[in-house]
Amino acid sequence: MPRLAEQRHPGARVPDPGDRGRLLRVRADRRMSAEETTEDFDLVVIGGGPAGLTAARDVAAAGGRVMVVDENHAMGGKLRGQLHEDPADSSWWKGWELAEQAEKDAVDAGAQMMTDVVAWGLEPGWTVRLTYPAGRTGGPSQLTSRAVLVATGAVERPMPVAGWTLPGAMTIGAAQVLTNIHRVKPGHRVLVVGMDVLSLTIARAMQLAGVDVVGIVLPPTTVEGSSPRATLSRLAPMAKLAPARYMRLGGHFLGWPWVQALASRLVPRTLRMWGMPLQLRTSLVVIQGTDQVTGAALVNVTADGTPIPGSEREVAVDAVCLANGLIPLNELLATLDCSFLRSPDLGGTVPVHSDTLRTQLDGMYVAGNTIGIESAKIAEKQGALVALSIIDDLGLSSRRGGDAAGAALDLVGARRTMEFQFDANVQRGHDDVQRAWEKSGGRA
Ligand SMILES: Cc1cc2nc3c(=O)[nH]c(=O)nc-3n(C[C@H](O)[C@H](O)[C@H](O)COP(=O)(O)OP(=O)(O)OC[C@H]3O[C@@H](n4cnc5c(N)ncnc54)[C@H](O)[C@@H]3O)c2cc1C
Secondary structure, three states, X not given: OOEOOHHHOOOOOOOOHHHHHHHHHHHXXXXXXXXXXXXXXXXXXXXXXXXXHHHHHHHHHOOOOEEEEOOXXXXXXXXXXXXXXXXXXXXXXXXXXXXXXXXXXXXXXXXXXXXXXXXXXXXXXXXXXXXXXXXXXXXXXXXXXXXXXXXXXXXXXXXXXXXXXXXXXXXXXXXXXXXXXXXXOOOOEEEEEOOOHHHHHHHHHHHHOOOEEEEEEEOOOOOOOOOHHHHHHHHHHHHHHOXXXXXXXXXXXXXXXXXXXXXXXXXXXXXXXXXXXXXXXXXXXXXXXXXXXXXXXXXXXXXXOOEOOOOOEEEEOXXXXXOOOEEEOOXXXXXXXXXXXXXXXXXXXXXXXXOOOEEOOOOEEEOHHXXXXXXXXXXXXXXXXXXXXXXXXXXXXXXXXXXXXXXXXXXXXXXXXXXXOOOOOHHHXXXXXXXXXXXXXXXX
């Protein structure tokens, strides 16, 4: 795969070797020694994304003994791959810089970090069972802690389609990691399948990196929610990110069902977004190729997603990126005595929790995409909120001040003013969880 020229990427930052050296030294000092097999903490955080790192920073600053574990080789979670342009002032959201800073802030506050380690089990009390990727040995097999925060983030929903196992076919998240973290182009001519906040921002990042994004089309008609009408409803919450004023205005009205119905019939077959063709009434049929991706078969569809016979055609591409939304990742909690609620507004099934992010289990907390798909800014706010709950429950005293109930209200306000949402009804999903929490009687 072709390497990206660093200077052609507007989000690229050549790290200052001095900075990096300082950060690594701080990290090394704070790491657990390989000989330790178990150790007691006030808080173990599972997942070093924006939610986990923010909570770790605040609880450590309040005097808590904190350990963050993450399965990746670097902290930061999905934040590390993010690159967006703010249409209001053309500033850049460079996730990898923010991730590095979030880790440094947590370490400076006294939190310890372990990377390349997977938490595979939780036992009440609390014991966190650990395992290591092949080849690494010598780390602790478990950690014991008064409190545990599950901040494991989200995973991509697969899109099974003929040809999806060919080299060159990948999820949109993989394309994001290749482009923004490894600075490698996913392909020369790329087709993006699926239209949502994530696929459009990552298509834009690929375009900025010099990739020819030949089209953004709808998923195969067999995929749930792939019709033009359903797709238009998903584009409404990202209206503020659109490059042109008419799109921002039009996107705002897409929140109304009758506008969606009308637009799905009248919208032009191809719209251009940042110059990339957004083919709102074209679906993928199959990915083509023998040893690798060489093309894709497409078909035009009606507003309700029915294929139009005779409109089949082929497009030559060397990579296809599949985007079918995100699912909250919370399987660790499924082994415990904890209820779950299914909420399409939140992206899937989430553990029932209070608005201050306590679960039904004493000493067990949740934050970030684990409890619903939202942006990194919201995950960070949830991290700060859950830290206040943990500090209170553990009898520590917060240096930052504030109370969890007030922070929970601020979070609701922050959602309203976010520049984009993954789902327009995300607050409705959180309200449903609150009702389930109250009905369940709260913490056991
Ligand atoms: C592929 C993908 C791309 C995304 N791109 C964007 C984007 O461009 N813009 C945006 O605003 N949002 C994006 N998001 C949403 C993103 O999840 C949030 O922005 C934010 O990063 C969520 O923060 P978090 O702390 O909840 O989780 P994450 O940032 O996902 O961090 C969770 C961390 O926990 C680790 N982990 C999970 N399970 C375990 C375990 N058992 N043991 C150890 N470690 C574990 C994960 O590997 C990860 O490092 C994306 C999400 C995904 C899945």
